[in-house]
Amino acid sequence: MADLIVFLVLLASGYTVGRIAERRHYRSILAREKELANVMVFTNRFPPLTLRAGQALVAGSVVISEDYFKRVLSGLQSLFGGRLRAYESLLDRARREAVLRMKQEARGKGAQMIVNVKFQTFSIPGRNPNSFGAVEVMAYGTALTER
Amino acid sequence: MLLSNLEIVPGQRIVKHLGLVQGSTVRSKHLGKDIMAGLKNIVGGELKGYTELLQEARQEATERMIKQAQAAGANAVLNIRFSTSSITQGAAEMLAYGTAVVLAA
Numbered sequence: 001m002a003d004l005i006v007f008l009v010l011l012a013s014g015y016t017v018g019r020i021a022e023r024r025h026y027r028s029i030l031a032r033e034k035e036l037a038n039v040m041v042f043t044n045r046f047p048p049l050t051l052r053a054g055q056a057l058v059a060g061s062v063v064i065s066e067d068y069f070k071r072v073l074s075g076l077q078s079l080f081g082g083r084l085r086a087y088e089s090l091l092d093r094a095r096r097e098a099v100l101r102m103k104q105e106a107r108g109k110g111a112q113m114i115v116n117v118k119f120q121t122f123s124i125p126g127r128n129p130n131s132f133g134a135v136e137v138m139a140y141g142t143a144l145t146e147r
Numbered sequence: 148m149l150l151s152n153l154e155i156v157p158g159q160r161i162v163k164h165l166g167l168v169q170g171s172t173v174r175s176k177h178l179g180k181d182i183m184a185g186l187k188n189i190v191g192g193e194l195k196g197y198t199e200l201l202q203e204a205r206q207e208a209t210e211r212m213i214k215q216a217q218a219a220g221a222n223a224v225l226n227i228r229f230s231t232s233s234i235t236q237g238a239a240e241m242l243a244y245g246t247a248v249v250l251a252a
Contacts, residue, residue, distance in 0.1 A: 021191055051157060055149070055153070055156070056150070061202060063193065067191030068188070122239070124197065140229060
């Protein structure tokens with residue numbers, strides 16, 4: 001009985017706090033994406049060849065943890081297979097946050113664009129071998145500052 | 148030392164190619180941070196302690212790569228890539244690698 005109560009409390013707090021945090025994070029992501037829209041991001045391997053620019057390696061990374069509700073939900077969903085919506089939004093947030101941090105660093109260096117952007121995702125293993133735990137997303141590229 | 152993940156440097160010529168240079172470091176989780184992360188695992192959100200830990204590790208790997216490039220006599224490392232792998236539970240390896248070159252204006 002005590003176990004069940006603990007489980008329900010964890011589930012409820014994961015659901016409410018996790019949801020509020022996710023909404024707040026999305027709001028902040030959207031606001032900052034608008035603010036940093038003038039730093040352009042390209043996945044091209046080569047910079048515009050006519051551009052005379054200084055360059056610097058820039059990177060942004062973030063570690064985001066799932067909440068208890070997402071863990072239980074995805075555990076149930078993975079019985080049936082298919083989309084795990086709970087994790088899709090988690091990774092979307094992480095990836096956009098990483099790009100924003102990279103852009104922030106580039107703007108701090110006075111750059112107007114970032115080329116050859118690469119993503120890297122690393123799932124941090126939890127103590128419990130079958131738990132998902134947290135995921136790190138890193139974005140990196142070369143920032144170009146026009147001279 | 149110029150660091151870039153491009154293969155070329157606009158306006159500069161590569162006069163010497165010195166081969167692959169790399170730097171890596173293995174880091175494990177800090178117990179205090181791990182406990183905090185365990186709590187954060189319930190409500191979700193960013194694990195700031197881990198973000199910093201991994202950034203520091205990456206910085207260290209990059210510095211080791213730079214040292215190797217300097218020892219080879221390079222003034223730039225191009226086409227830099229990062230890679231992360233988990234060795235055992237609670238430990239991760241950060242690797243940075245690239246091509247050491249000599250650039251001339």
